[in-house]
Amino acid sequence: GDSVTQMEGPVTLSEEAFLTINCTYTATGYPSLFWYVQYPGEGLQLLLKATKADDKGSNKGFEATYRKETTSFHLEKGSVQVSDSAVYFCALSTLTGTASKLTFGTGTRLQVTL
Amino acid sequence: DADVTQTPRNRITKTGKRIMLECSQTKGHDRMYWYRQDPGLGLRLIYYSFDVKDINKGEISDGYSVSRQAQAKFSLSLESAIPNQTALYFCATSDDYEDGYTFGSGTRLTVV
Numbered sequence: 001g002d003s004v005t006q007m008e009g010p011v012t013l014s015e016e017a018f019l020t021i022n023c024t025y026t027a028t029g030y031p032s033l034f035w036y037v038q039y040p041g042e043g044l045q046l047l048l049k050a051t052k053a054d055d056k057g058s059n060k061g062f063e064a065t066y067r068k069e070t071t072s073f074h075l076e077k078g079s080v081q082v083s084d085s086a087v088y089f090c091a092l093s094t095l096t097g098t099a100s101k102l103t104f105g106t107g108t109r110l111q112v113t114l
Numbered sequence: 115d116a117d118v119t120q121t122p123r124n125r126i127t128k129t130g131k132r133i134m135l136e137c138s139q140t141k142g143h144d145r146m147y148w149y150r151q152d153p154g155l156g157l158r159l160i161y162y163s164f165d166v167k168d169i170n171k172g173e174i175s176d177g178y179s180v181s182r183q184a185q186a187k188f189s190l191s192l193e194s195a196i197p198n199q200t201a202l203y204f205c206a207t208s209d210d211y212e213d214g215y216t217f218g219s220g221t222r223l224t225v226v
Binding site: 034 | 118145154155157159162172204210213217218219220
């Protein structure tokens with residue numbers, strides 16, 4: 001079945017450091033890929049997405065590139081801020097007939113300190 | 115108002131009690147979902163519905179039931195709550211599998 005593997009956290013960085021959170025996937029068919037962010041006490045928010053190979057999703061300084069050859073969708077940001085502290089989830093969605101649903105990774109907690 | 119509203123936000127209930135979590139949306143989406151979140155396990159799908167007449171089990175549906183009362187409303191029930199159903203529950207909606215989901219703020223349920 002479909003699955004998503006993320007690097008375990010927590011990831012602790014100083015402000016302005018470079019961020020990478022690794023995500024790899026296994027899927028039948030041709031998935032769409034997503035990163036969601038969950039701030040403390042809130043629901044998940046869509047951060048960025050990519051729907052085909054070599055697409056780059058970007059938002060709020062975060063980027064991720066859909067790599068079909070390595071089945072990866074790693075999240076990067078060049079300079080993190082304290083306000084980026086949150087839990088980040090990688091997810092995929094595949095369409096089978098008329099059915100589609102998101103499969104999530106286990107989440108990676110990011111803590112950014114001054 | 116939020117696009118996806120979940121009630122209640124927090125609930126403590128006793129083992130064996132029946133409890134209903136409610137979800138309503140103003141997105142106009144046909145597809146609605148219930149997930150539960152547990153530490154270290156990510157989000158797991160409980161039930162999903164692609165329209166009012168379509169209800170499907172997810173990967174962890176045992177002990178849960180749902181009702182799709184209208185396009186905008188999708189309720190999750192725990193028929194007889196047990197402590198290992200203590201979790202954070204999220205409702206979500208979507209329009210197309212490529213667009214991602216819109217999530218509610220969650221219901222934190224504690225079963226004692």
